[in-house]
Amino acid sequence: MRDAHRAMTDKQQDDPAAADGADVTIFVCTNCREAADSEARPGIALIEALRQAALDKRLTVKPVTCLANCEKSPSAAFNHRSGWSYVFGHLSLDNVDDIIAGAMMLVSDDRGFLPLRGRPACLRGKGMTARVPPFHHYEDMPQ
Template identity: 35%
Template sequence: MGTTLYVCTTCKAGEPVPEGDPRPGAQLHAALTAEPAPDGVRIIGVECLSACNTGCAISLSKPGAWSYVYGRLTLDDVPAILEGAAKYAATQDGIVPWRDRPTVFRKQSIARIPPHPLPEAAE
């Protein structure tokens, strides 16, 4: 199994959305899926990442690796999100060196979640 980039499609980016208008999260998902996904990455829309006060949110995960949740993302961040997802996918443990991460991944991280199951050496 490879890397999954989850995109919160129900996100309103902390703002009211007029009836019938697409939500910012759905727009972000559409923009990300309009581009070719990085090798080894699948992009999946999900209903809620429970990061409602942090603007549009995404999550990166893969089996046996650290997972991340990022927020305050906009359509302008699409190239950086795809770049970060590619770098994440290229790691064994999900840890991209800090300097190699796109700026939005360095500054807009909401959570880092340990791998499951946790490697025995870390227990």
């Protein structure tokens, strides 16, 4: 399985879709495993499906070794170039269209914020793990 992870990482380096023009990057954990099968890594198949679905969109899909969201495996994160980041879990190949739809909502928001209204079900409630402010977010910082 380690070879599959390495191949995925090597493939990403050669991926023209990884150009810096994307507004949102979808990171997918390649280390998540299903409890019953310690070798199965569903994130690898999810990456391939998301890459196909993201063609011709302002999205990049990249593997990441770990999102520290193991209890909600498999996991993915959205990172807006100048906006908020989000971590999600309990995802599957059945959620590919919803993941892309959610990422495009983030692309479309002028604030780089993923609104709750209209967000696909897999990206709300128990599926959402964290929302992280952008580096330049000073609104909540002490003076």
